[in-house]
Amino acid sequence: MADIESAAERPVPRKRADARRNEKALLDAAAAAFVASGVDVPVRDIAAKAGVGVGTIYRHFPTRADLIVAVYRHQIEACAEAGPSLLAGGGTPHAALARWINLFVDFLITKHGLAAALRSDDAAFQALHAYFLDRLVPVCDQLLDAAVAAGEIRADIDAYGLLRGVGNLCIGAGSDPRYDARHLVELLLSGLRLR
Amino acid sequence: MADIESAAERPVPRKRADARRNEKALLDAAAAAFVASGVDVPVRDIAAKAGVGVGTIYRHFPTRADLIVAVYRHQIEACAEAGPSLLAGGGTPHAALARWINLFVDFLITKHGLAAALRSDDAAFQALHAYFLDRLVPVCDQLLDAAVAAGEIRADIDAYGLLRGVGNLCIGAGSDPRYDARHLVELLLSGLRLR
DNA sequence: ACAACATACGGAACACTGTTCCGGATGCCT
DNA sequence: AGGCATCCGGAACAGTGTTCCGTATGTTGT
Numbered sequence: 453m454a455d456i457e458s459a460a461e462r463p464v465p466r467k468r469a470d471a472r473r474n475e476k477a478l479l480d481a482a483a484a485a486f487v488a489s490g491v492d493v494p495v496r497d498i499a500a501k502a503g504v505g506v507g508t509i510y511r512h513f514p515t516r517a518d519l520i521v522a523v524y525r526h527q528i529e530a531c532a533e534a535g536p537s538l539l540a541g542g543g544t545p546h547a548a549l550a551r552w553i554n555l556f557v558d559f560l561i562t563k564h565g566l567a568a569a570l571r572s573d574d575a576a577f578q579a580l581h582a583y584f585l586d587r588l589v590p591v592c593d594q595l596l597d598a599a600v601a602a603g604e605i606r607a608d609i610d611a612y613g614l615l616r617g618v619g620n621l622c623i624g625a626g627s628d629p630r631y632d633a634r635h636l637v638e639l640l641l642s643g644l645r646l647r
Numbered sequence: 648m649a650d651i652e653s654a655a656e657r658p659v660p661r662k663r664a665d666a667r668r669n670e671k672a673l674l675d676a677a678a679a680a681f682v683a684s685g686v687d688v689p690v691r692d693i694a695a696k697a698g699v700g701v702g703t704i705y706r707h708f709p710t711r712a713d714l715i716v717a718v719y720r721h722q723i724e725a726c727a728e729a730g731p732s733l734l735a736g737g738g739t740p741h742a743a744l745a746r747w748i749n750l751f752v753d754f755l756i757t758k759h760g761l762a763a764a765l766r767s768d769d770a771a772f773q774a775l776h777a778y779f780l781d782r783l784v785p786v787c788d789q790l791l792d793a794a795v796a797a798g799e800i801r802a803d804i805d806a807y808g809l810l811r812g813v814g815n816l817c818i819g820a821g822s823d824p825r826y827d828a829r830h831l832v833e834l835l836l837s838g839l840r841l842r
Numbered sequence: 843a844c845a846a847c848a849t850a851c852g853g854a855a856c857a858c859t860g861t862t863c864c865g866g867a868t869g870c871c872t
Numbered sequence: 873a874g875g876c877a878t879c880c881g882g883a884a885c886a887g888t889g890t891t892c893c894g895t896a897t898g899t900t901g902t
Contacts, residue, residue, distance in 0.1 A: 468869055468878060494859060505881035510861070568766070571819050576860090609834070616823075617831040620815045624766050628811075636812040639804070640831065643838030663849060663898055689888060700852035705890070771889090 475512050477502040483523050490564035491520055517580035520569065524559075528587055531555050535591035545598035546605060550641050552595055553618055556588070557637050560622040567622040588615055605644045670707050672697040678718050685759035686715055712775035715764065719754075723782055726750050730786035740793035741800060745836055747790055748813055751783070752832055755817040762817040783810055800839045809835075 467475075481502035485493040495516075499506045513519040521528075534555055538548040560567045569577050570584060592611035599605045618637055625633035662670075676697035680688040690711075694701045708714035716723075729750055733743040755762045764772050765779060787806035794800045813832055820828035 470869065471879060474880080495861085496859075499881095506861085507863080507881060508879080511879070516860095568763075571763070573819065573822050609830075612825055613827055613831065616819070616826050617816055617828075617834075620818050621812055623815050623818065624768065624811070627768050630807055631811050632808055633812075635804075636808065636835065639812075639838035640835050641838070643834035643836070647842045660899095665897065666850060669851085690890085691888075694852095701890080702852060702892080703850080706850070711889090 471512075474502070474504050474508055477504065478509060478512055478519070479522055482519050486520075486523060486564065491516070491569050492565050515576045515579055516569075517577050517583075520566070520580055521583045524563070524566075527559055528584065531559055532587045532591050535595055539595060539598055544604060545595065545602045546641075546645065549595040549599050549605075550638075552591070553614075553637060553641060554634070556615070556618060557622055557634055560619060561625040561633055564626065567619050567625070570619050571616075571623060584619075585612065585615070604646065606646060609644060666707075669697070669699050669703055673699065673704060673707055673714070674717055677714050681715075681718060681759065686711070686764050687760050710771045710774055711764075712772050712778075715761070715775055716778045719758070719761075722754055723779065726754055727782045727786050730790055734790060734793055739799060740790065740797045741836075741840065744790040744794050744800075745833075747786070748809075748832060748836060749829070751810075751813060752817055752829055755814060756820040756828055759821065762814050763819070765814050766811075766818060780807070780810070799841065801841060804839060 478498065482498050485498050485501055489497070495506055495509055498519075499509050502508075509519070513522065531552075535548075535552050538552050539545065541548070543551075560570075569580060589611045592615055596605070596609065596611055596614070600607045617640060621636045621640065622633045625631060673693065677693050680693045680696055684692065690701055690704055693714075694704050697703075704714070708717065726747075730743075730747050733747050734740065736743070738746075755765075764775060784806045787810055791800070791804065791806055791809070795802045812835060816831045816835065817828045820826060
């Protein structure tokens with residue numbers, strides 16, 4: 453059979469086989485390393501685990517943020533897509549918001565150091581920052597709008613601020629048994645309610 | 648006149664004059680450097696600004712936390728002491744708590760990177776962590792107890808968690824105009840109220 | 843004032859990590 | 873197989889924290 457992708461549209465002639473292989477090896481190695489040592493694991497460790505040189509990492513993922521995004525893209529997408537579903541499903545908008553935020557918290561607290569990286573002002577994390585915001589702020593905004601329209605919550609909070617706040621509350625969760633990020637997020641959401 | 652400190656009690660024969668001079672120079676230089684470049688400013692910069700070698704920093708302040716604590720000790724003490732005063736002054740316990748937390752937030756958001764350092768799990772910051780907690784948790788606890796006793800707030804929050812949460816919310820404040828840490832802290836406190 | 847000792851200083855040296863760069867190897871197309 | 877574009881590996885460089893020890897300085901006793 454002829455090649456799937458019809459002609460006339462391929463200025464990008466598909467990468468070399470070894471390049472694709474290495475990219476996959478790096479993604480797998482990075483995913484494992486992130487779990488084992490957090491998203492701040494040294495570049496050399498990832499390279500070693502993937503069996504490639506450090507140059508290869510930088511070629512495929514110019515910044516650490518690119519690598520992190522590549523590793524977690526699926527989960528972030530899933531989270532973003534869950535927003536509208538929750539809103540459409542039964543329950544009040546505030547309940548949907550709470551459930552959605554909870555998904556976000558679940559995601560963050562299981563990713564060692566990710567919340568801190570999100571907050572970092574290091575230039576290498578700009579892309580990470582941007583991706584999360586681009587993808588999640590509109591979803592959060594939609595949920596907030598619905599809850600405000602339903603008269604359930606105060607109108608003086610924006611999606612950006614809320615997400616940053618929740619992200620911040622998740623920093624360090626998982627490395628301190630005495631710190632309950634989820635509880636604090638609940639408190640924050642509760643503070644949003646009109647009374 | 649005889650020496651001020653009476654005999655019989657001085658196992659510590661007072662440091663050398665140059666040592667005292669350097670310690671002060673270091674404190675001044677560090678304070679200035681923290682303001683200019685945050686608490687993560689390179690050790691060498693502080694040493695240069697103080698006109699000493701890096702070895703001298705480590706001799707006087709073995710960890711960065713020691714230096715940070717030394718620089719901010721007065722302000723932290725002032726914050727701790729303000730707790731009982733606020734409680735004794737007029738107003739409800741919840742109002743006192745809110746005002747006190749606000750002092751804490753004021754302190755943190757004006758110290759570039761301090762909130763993040765507080766949250767860091769780097770061993771070098773253990774002492775910082777410990778000092779803040781030792782000094783402020785009891786005060787916060789007292790305020791929380793009073794507010795709970797007055798029936799103003801939920802009882803399911805502990806001082807440690809609240810302080811960590813507030814500290815976390817302050818991370819990055821001051822380096823992002825779109826992020827309003829104070830507002831989020833207000834929301835959190837509002838979520839604490841019984842309704 | 844001077845000597846002798848304890849203390850403190852300076853900065854070179856090392857360790858660790860991120861990042862760049864290029865000679866050489868490898869896959870791909872003809 | 874030949875030839876070229878692409879990609880790889882890892883040495884090399886840069887920035888930062890930390891240690892260490894020969895040297896300088898202050899202090900004390902005479």
